[in-house]
Amino acid sequence: MFDNLLPRFLRYVRINTQSSDRCYDCPSTPGQLELLKLLKQELEELGASEVRLNPSGYVMATVPSSCQKARIPTVAFLAHVDTAPDLSGENVEPVVHRNYDGGILRFPRNPGIVLDPTAMPELHEAKGKDLVTASGTTLLGADDKAGVAVVMTLVEHLLGHPEIPHGRVRICFTPDEEIGRGVDKVDLKALDANVAYTMDGHAPGEICAETFSADKATVTIRGVSTHPGDAQSKGMVNAVHLAGKFLAALPREHCAPETTAGREGFIHPLELEGNVEQVVIKLILRDFEREGLVEKGAVVKTLCRSMQTAERRARITCRIQKQYRNMAYWLQKDRLPVELAFQACRSIGLNPFEVPVRGGTDGSRLTERGLPTPNLFCGMRNVHSAFEWVAVQDMELAVQATLKLLELWADKGARFRGYS
Ligand SMILES: [Zn+2]
Incomplete structure (x- = not known):
């Protein structure tokens, strides 16, 4: 035809x-x-x-x-x-x-x-x-x-x-x-x-x-870089270690792409770049509901804040940007x-x-x-x-x-x- x-x-x-x-x-x-x-x-x-x-x-x-x-x-x-x-x-x-x-x-x-x-x-x-x-x-x-x-x-x-x-x-x-x-x-x-x-x-x-509603989050962790030989006396703060902690603390159960399906949303760290001085982690946040998306942003922000409180010499910031809506x-x-x-x-x-x-x-x-x-x-x-x-x-x-x-x-x- x-x-x-x-x-x-x-x-x-x-x-x-x-x-x-x-x-x-x-x-x-x-x-x-x-x-x-x-x-x-x-x-x-x-x-x-x-x-x-x-x-x-x-x-x-x-x-x-x-x-x-x-x-x-x-x-x-x-x-x-x-x-x-x-x-x-x-x-x-x-x-x-x-x-x-x-x-x-x-x-x-x-x-x-x-x-x-x-x-x-x-x-x-x-x-x-x-x-x-x-x-x-x-x-x-x-x-x-x-x-x-x-x-x-x-x-x-x-x-x-x-x-x-x-x-x-x-x-x-x-x-x-x-x-x-x-x-x-x-x-x-x-x-x-x-x-x-x-x-x-x-x-x-x-x-x-x-469709999903979508935001992206950019987490920047600024550490203090020194020569590793005298890192103790100079007060090194290793942004790479902090990034590891951050990633380990993200919720995985029912909150990652690999653990969700159907109508569940997720937090997905998809890119990481950096060194002792600074690490930038890019994440995408997805949910079908507006409230769910806001909650996921709050999870990331709260985690950044508590890490900042625990390590005052570092500087940890989180920026959330809108991508698209359901x-x-x-x-x-x-x-x-x-x-x-x-x-x-x-x-x-x-x-x-x-x-x-x-x-x-x-x-x-x-x-x-x-x-x-x-x-x-x-x-x-x-x-x-x-x-x-x-x-x-x-x-x-x-x-x-x-x-x-x-x-x-x-x-x-x-x-x-x-x-x-
Ligand atoms: Zn297509």
Whole structure:
């Protein structure tokens, strides 16, 4: 039904768009710009309107309304073009496994790894489908080129089928999501949408309307450095020792990433740098609830204070900075964007389900900034690894779900509170 979907996806994954937090340009890597330029060109060729690539590397475009009806909210679809820094994205060689037989899948360039359904039960769902993997040494980049291909196919289908009723649709492709800068520079005025969906989720039917709330903490421990030969008489205070004490005193039970799951939050020291003179420890704090997040900040601050009291010659400071907030705080006020996503999935025979994301999405920030943005599935699995795969039929389901969703918005959107 969507013949160009697979070739499109294969074309996109071959471009290396790995982002890098070591570069402060936007986009952070030239490969992303290459794909963004290609997308701009393809959108123009498909006949989309208002196609723009802005200097920060955001491609936006419009599919005009196909309805006479007034008062239909503008719906935007977003997908990110970059791939994760976890694993190489260079020379990705996608392999298409037609009509997957449900058995073990091997990788041509890495005989040491396999996709084994006994260890990865979600592969059972893929039997009979056409799977795409990488060749064993790189990631595939379905995160989020599956989303990009789904959105491009949606545009193609809408423009080719003016009989499908829908309001004005906005498209936005973003860079640098994987390094946390994805929507820093999204101009909401330019995007000009009432509601949005990121196409950056996993199994068919998955809808995400809830994410962590996130802060980061920076603990700086300043000691007193002396020559170790006369450290006793000169009063050495070793910041490295103090850092060890600090880390040992952090709560671990039900409070670390490795001891929590589901709706539990955590305190996670993720980086440490320093010497006798000074150590800087970076931590991330996560919780679904505002109160829980505040408590976690208080735990870190209290620990710093008691260490300061115990060692007055040191100087221990703690700085807590806001990162993002759970999108549910805003989406709960008007559930229509989530409800219509559920209805759209059901109407194409899927069993929709909601997962609280133990992380953030681009939608967390956009929702907080005033654009309600749940996340929808687009088929990607085992992301950020050499085991990444996506089924072509799952990407097709995502296109169908978005088509249904637009019809529902055209029908029921007028009662959306976020629409004025
Ligand atoms: Zn992603």
